Amino acid sequence: MTLYLDNAATTPVRPEVLEAMAPYLERYFGNPSSHHEVGEAAASALDDARARVARVLGMRAGDVMFTSGGTESNNAAIKGLVLGSGKTHLVTTAIEHESVLASADYLARLHGVEVTYAPVDSTGTLTPAALADSVRAETALVSIGYANNEVGTVQDAAALAAVAHEHGVPLHLDAVQAAGWLPLAGRGADAVTVAGHKIGAPKGTGILAVRGRLPFEPLLHGGGQERGRRAGTPDVAGAVGIARALELAEAERADDTARASLLRDAFVARVLAGVPGARLTGHPSQRLPGTASFVFPGINGETVLLELERRGIVSSSGSACAAGSDEASHVLLALGIAPDDARTAVRFTLPHRFTASLDAVADTVVEAVSAVGSRG
Numbered sequence: 001m002t003l004y005l006d007n008a009a010t011t012p013v014r015p016e017v018l019e020a021m022a023p024y025l026e027r028y029f030g031n032p033s034s035h036h037e038v039g040e041a042a043a044s045a046l047d048d049a050r051a052r053v054a055r056v057l058g059m060r061a062g063d064v065m066f067t068s069g070g071t072e073s074n075n076a077a078i079k080g081l082v083l084g085s086g087k088t089h090l091v092t093t094a095i096e097h098e099s100v101l102a103s104a105d106y107l108a109r110l111h112g113v114e115v116t117y118a119p120v121d122s123t124g125t126l127t128p129a130a131l132a133d134s135v136r137a138e139t140a141l142v143s144i145g146y147a148n149n150e151v152g153t154v155q156d157a158a159a160l161a162a163v164a165h166e167h168g169v170p171l172h173l174d175a176v177q178a179a180g181w182l183p184l185a186g187r188g189a190d191a192v193t194v195a196g197h198k199i200g201a202p203k204g205t206g207i208l209a210v211r212g213r214l215p216f217e218p219l220l221h222g223g224g225q226e227r228g229r230r231a232g233t234p235d236v237a238g239a240v241g242i243a244r245a246l247e248l249a250e251a252e253r254a255d256d257t258a259r260a261s262l263l264r265d266a267f268v269a270r271v272l273a274g275v276p277g278a279r280l281t282g283h284p285s286q287r288l289p290g291t292a293s294f295v296f297p298g299i300n301g302e303t304v305l306l307e308l309e310r311r312g313i314v315s316s317s318g319s320a321c322a323a324g325s326d327e328a329s330h331v332l333l334a335l336g337i338a339p340d341d342a343r344t345a346v347r348f349t350l351p352h353r354f355t356a357s358l359d360a361v362a363d364t365v366v367e368a369v370s371a372v373g374s375r376g
């Protein structure tokens with residue numbers, strides 16, 4: 001039997017989510033823009049899903065847009081809020097997901113936007129002081145990952161929002177990895193990204209919430225759906241699904257977080273004790289409860305992944321997007337880890353509802369690394 005410990009890459013769809021979605025794929029299939037009974041049933045499900053999401057995010061229903069996932073939400077937030085503001089300075093960090101970095105790069109190349117990468121320390125933490133040094137009055141947006149997808153470091157979102165707001169600048173939080181582990185409401189974010197497939201909803205579902213009346217330039221032009229901010233007939237079943245998944249994740253969050261943190265700490269300690277030279281990457285305590293990420297200097301990370309899979313454990317080198325590439329992770333490099341060491345990275349990410357001991361898994365990791373090491 002295989003144990004899947006790559007939940008930061010994606011998760012299976014939860015039965016409760018499938019069950020909530022099914023009626024909107026079959027019986028209530030209408031177009032929510034249609035003014036007949038079939039369409040109105042779909043429109044009311046969409047309204048309901050929006051209100052449920054808004055409650056979890058601490059936003060208003062009208063702030064919530066449904067998108068195709070984290071990548072689209074990050075593109076829309078960054079391009080939409082920067083271009084909507086009429087200002088030409090963006091602040092982010094070098095450890096963000098590619099969808100953030102590439103959106104920033106696009107704005108720099110085609111719209112003359114100046115991008116400042118606020119420095120993170122060796123744990124991947126952006127301090128409020130470092131952010132304060134990077135923000136200025138003409139900054140259009142600060143875009144920060146709430147929790148890093150490769151090393152799991154969690155940022156103090158509320159403190160960073162306060163710094164941005166002191167300068168009158170809105171904060172976008174990429175909460176793709178945070179959802180289900182960290183509180184999303186009350187952090188002071190003006191825009192929030194969530195991806196359905198990381199929390200038990202289908203791939204191709206996402207959320208972007210943008211507070212109030214912040215000027216926003218849409219990515220998709222066409223019909224006036226989503227209050228003119230995202231054209232195209234909405235995926236009603238997908239919206240119902242992600243809303244259900246987010247509600248469940250929020251209801252279970254305290255429980256999941258407490259349990260996973262203990263299991264993860266024991267796992268990390270056992271791996272570090274068993275593998276000479278192994279290092280935990282990211283922040284030692286301010287990290288996602290479900291993430292344990294290591295470098296094993298001198299040992300090829302991709303070979304360890306193959307060896308682990310042969311022994312029944314599925315994990316990854318850090319980011320699904322970079323999997324299989326020989327390039328050292330941009331996140332680990334930004335944390336000051338040497339390129340050769342960065343290429344030895346292995347990341348284990350637990351599902352939210354995990355309950356089993358990881359002692360045997362840690363022992364298997366120790367054996368796998370030792371087997372790869374002894375082969376040279």
Ligand SMILES: Cc1ncc(COP(=O)(O)O)c(C=O)c1O
Binds near residue numbers: 145195
């Ligand atoms: C932090 C972060 N942001 C954005 C994304 C992109 O989300 P999606 O896969 O839904 O496009 C990911 C995906 O891994 C992520 O981890």
